[in-house]
Amino acid sequence: MLDSLEKMLAKGMDNSLLRFGLGKGYLDLGEFPRAAEHLQRCVEFDPKYSAAWKLLGKAHQGQGDTAAARQAWEKGLEAARAHGDKQAEKEMTVFLKKLDRHP
Template identity: 95%
Template sequence: MLDSLEKMLAKGVDNSLLRFGLGKGYLDLGEFARAAEHFQRCVELDPKYSAAWKLLGKAHQGQGDLPAARQAWEQGLEAARAHGDKQAEKEMTVFLKKLDRHP
């Protein structure tokens, strides 16, 4: 699946959904830096995409960059609240609380 998404990107297709798919694929493979790159582009294209903010934080966390993870989740909380995305809001609140307990 990643190959076909990468081919679409190479052909000039670039949108938040494509970037989310690429980010999720790389995150699932444990390729946190590549995942973060795609999620970052996703939220640049669509700053209201709360699920992308959530996974961007996970990608940063996977790289050990906890300040960047915190920043992504805080921005994601704003996006989730603005859209009434209660599930994403709950999850990111939990992630931030865990960071506070384990700085």
């Protein structure tokens, strides 16, 4: 699946959904820097995309960058609250509380 998404990107297609798919795919593979790169582009396309903020935080956390993870989740909380995305809001609240307990 990642190959076909990368080919689409190489052909000049670029949007939030494509970047989200690439980011999630790389995150699932544990390739945190590549995941963060694509997810960062995703939220640049669509700052209201709370699921992308959530995964961006995970990608940063996977690289050991807890400050960037916190920032992503805080921005994600704003996006989730603005759109009534209760599940994402709940998850990111839990992630932030865990960071507070284990910085």
